[in-house]
Amino acid sequence: MRSPGAQDNVSVSQGMRTMFYMMKPSETAFQTVEEVPDYVKKATPFFIFLILLELVISWILKGKPSGRLDDTLTSMSAGVVSRLPSLFFRSLEVTSYIYIWENYRLFELPWDSPWTWYLTFLGVDFGYYWFHRMAHEINIIWAAHQAHHSSEDYNLSTALRQSVLQQYSSWVFYCPMALFIPPSVFAVHIQFNLLYQFWIHTEVIRSLGPLELVLNTPSHHRVHHGTFEAENDQVIYGLTHPIGTFEPFKVQFHHLLYIWTTFWATPGFCHKFSVLFKGPGWGPGKPRLGLSEEIPEVTGEEVPFSSGASQLLKIYTVLQFVVMLAFYEETFANTAVLSQVTLLLRVFFIILTLTSIGFLLDQKPMAAIVETLWCLLFLTLYRFGHLKPLIPSLSFAFEIFFSVCIAFWGVRSIKQLTSGSWKNP
Numbered sequence: 001m002r003s004p005g006a007q008d009n010v011s012v013s014q015g016m017r018t019m020f021y022m023m024k025p026s027e028t029a030f031q032t033v034e035e036v037p038d039y040v041k042k043a044t045p046f047f048i049f050l051i052l053l054e055l056v057i058s059w060i061l062k063g064k065p066s067g068r069l070d071d072t073l074t075s076m077s078a079g080v081v082s083r084l085p086s087l088f089f090r091s092l093e094v095t096s097y098i099y100i101w102e103n104y105r106l107f108e109l110p111w112d113s114p115w116t117w118y119l120t121f122l123g124v125d126f127g128y129y130w131f132h133r134m135a136h137e138i139n140i141i142w143a144a145h146q147a148h149h150s151s152e153d154y155n156l157s158t159a160l161r162q163s164v165l166q167q168y169s170s171w172v173f174y175c176p177m178a179l180f181i182p183p184s185v186f187a188v189h190i191q192f193n194l195l196y197q198f199w200i201h202t203e204v205i206r207s208l209g210p211l212e213l214v215l216n217t218p219s220h221h222r223v224h225h226g227t228f229e230a231e232n233d234q235v236i237y238g239l240t241h242p243i244g245t246f247e248p249f250k251v252q253f254h255h256l257l258y259i260w261t262t263f264w265a266t267p268g269f270c271h272k273f274s275v276l277f278k279g280p281g282w283g284p285g286k287p288r289l290g291l292s293e294e295i296p297e298v299t300g301e302e303v304p305f306s307s308g309a310s311q312l313l314k315i316y317t318v319l320q321f322v323v324m325l326a327f328y329e330e331t332f333a334n335t336a337v338l339s340q341v342t343l344l345l346r347v348f349f350i351i352l353t354l355t356s357i358g359f360l361l362d363q364k365p366m367a368a369i370v371e372t373l374w375c376l377l378f379l380t381l382y383r384f385g386h387l388k389p390l391i392p393s394l395s396f397a398f399e400i401f402f403s404v405c406i407a408f409w410g411v412r413s414i415k416q417l418t419s420g421s422w423k424n425p
Contacts, residue, residue, distance in 0.1 A: 015042050019195045025117035030184040033094065039191040040083075041332055047198065051156045057204050058155075066203065067153035069314050070246050070307040070361045073321055075151055077248040077354045079160030080328055084347055087335055093171040094187050100178035111182040123177045124189040131173040136226075137289060140276045141169045143255040150251055152238035152304035154222060159201035164252055197221075236298045244305045247358035255280075307361040317357045320374075324353040326390050345386045349377055368412040375406045 017023055018039045030036050051072075058066035089095070109116045135145035144165035151158045177186060199205075200221045208217045216224075219231045243254055263275045271284050281290020307314065331338065331346050338346075356374045359367035379402050381387040389395045 015039075015046055018043055018192060019046065019198050021121075021192050021196050023192065025114040028188045029112045029117065030188065031111055033098065033183050033187050036184055036187040036191075039188075039195060043195055043198075044329065047156070047160065050199070054156050054202055054204055061204070066155040067157060068304070068306060069318070070309070071151055071153045071304070072155070072157040073317060073357060073361070074246045074248065074251060075153075075157040075159075075161035076321070076325075077357065078147055078251055079162055080325070080350060080354065081248055081252060082162035082164045082166075083332075084350065085164065087331065087343055087347065092167045093174060093190055094183065096171045097174060097178045097186055098183045100175055101183050104179065106179045108182065109180055109185075111184055116181065116185055120177065120181050120185045120189045121192075123181065124174065124186070124193050127173040127177065128170075128193055131170045134173075135166075135169075137279050138277055139259060139280050139282070142280045143259055144169060146239060146255050146280075147252050150239055150243055152242065154201060154203055154235075154237045156198065156202055158237075159198040161251075236300075236302050238304070240296050242305055245358070246307060246361040247364075248354045250358075308363050309361055313360060317360050320353060320357055323378075323390075324350055327387055330388070330390075342386045345381055349381055349387070352377060365416065368409050368416055372406060372409040372413045375402050375409060378402055379406070 014023065014027065054066050058064065085091075109119070131141075132145075135141045144163040147163040148158075148161050148166075151161050174186065174190070196216075200216060200218045202218050203222070205218045207219055208215065211217060212219060222235050222237075223231050243250060245251070245254075259275060263272050266272050266275050266284065274282055274284075279289035281294060282288060283290070309317070327346065328350055331343070331350075335343070352370070352374050356367070356370045359370050364370075378387065379399065382389075382398070382402075389398065
């Protein structure tokens with residue numbers, strides 16, 4: 001049995017190997033869920049390193065980066081949003097699993113047996129397959145999963161474009177395992193399964209040879225929508241109806257709004273029920289998954305949606321994101337010692353930061369006003385100790401910089417408010 005502090009003992013080697021499912025049963029056997037490390041949190045530095053490495057390799061091989069800055073920021077923003085609920089409570093996947101285990105298990109497999117470990121590996125992979133398939137075939141589940149597919153680029157940052165809602169449907173597909181497999185074993189594999197999805201989101205790795213026959217590889221994942229077919233040179237990424245925005249909460253929730261309006265506009269109870277539980281392309285008189293001829297034809301001339309912001313403004317949003325990310329990492333590292341008030345204020349700060357970045361990239365009329373509020377909130381939280389200085393010696397410089405930003409964006413906000421231009425769509 002591991003000690004209660006085992007969750008902190010994840011080496012650099014282990015941190016990298018978790019993403020390739022190359023951990024041994026003996027390294028990841030825990031008696032209780034509380035002992036299981038947060039492998040996803042500990043993999044974050046490796047995510048950043050590999051994203052930068054992919055950028056360099058893509059530049060060398062293709063003469064251009066692996067993705068656009070605006071799209072990459074949006075993907076990473078979605079990853080941040082998807083992790084925020086875990087600051088306050090355990091994931092529903094694990095919570096529901098523990099409940100079924102404690103109340104309805106039929107028998108108990110040994111938590112420290114390699115055979116239990118390998119069986120759980122297969123069980124989680126099987127459950128994920130059916131969840132992923134249903135996420136493409138059931139509209140209400142697709143409403144969450146679509147966020148992951150909304151990127152019109154395909155790179156490692158796309159793997160981070162996760163839905164904050166997805167766990168509220170995925171837990172169902174893992175419940176049968178709770179009848180006999182201990183929660184601590186499941187809690188390890190549900191993380192490894194997620195981490196494995198990271199490295200297959202790349203165009204740098206073209207083929208893995210014979211492994212293509214048995215593994216989910218980057219090549220397979222690039223064309224994994226619908227019935228399997230071999231990859232060709234013409235792969236267009238994104239949704240069949242692109243959303244045309246970098247606002248993080250539109251990325252997360254726009255399809256729910258579409259379902260809501262479609263539900264009330266569709267006549268008849270049975271048809272309303274079908275709006276929720278048939279495919280995203282369904283409509284009255286159509287088959288369950290819709291009509292294949294209504295899928296837009298790929299011409300090869302599609303142009304990804306891009307931000308109209310200047311390069312200087314894009315660099316500013318990157319700096320803004322880096323500041324937020326540093327406090328985000330520090331928040332997760334110190335969750336146990338932060339008060340609930342501080343946690344809530346930090347979450348609000350993170351959400352406002354991502355919203356402001358989305359507004360700036362989309363060139364929304366309200367962008368200047370939201371950015372002014374963000375700078376004011378940052379200085380307020382900074383002054384009252386809810387955000388601690390990243391580099392104490394630079395505290396004064398930080399305050400000067402954000403005071404200048406408040407003045408700059410404040411002047412623009414006043415001009416917009418007096419002219420009424422902030423009301424324009």
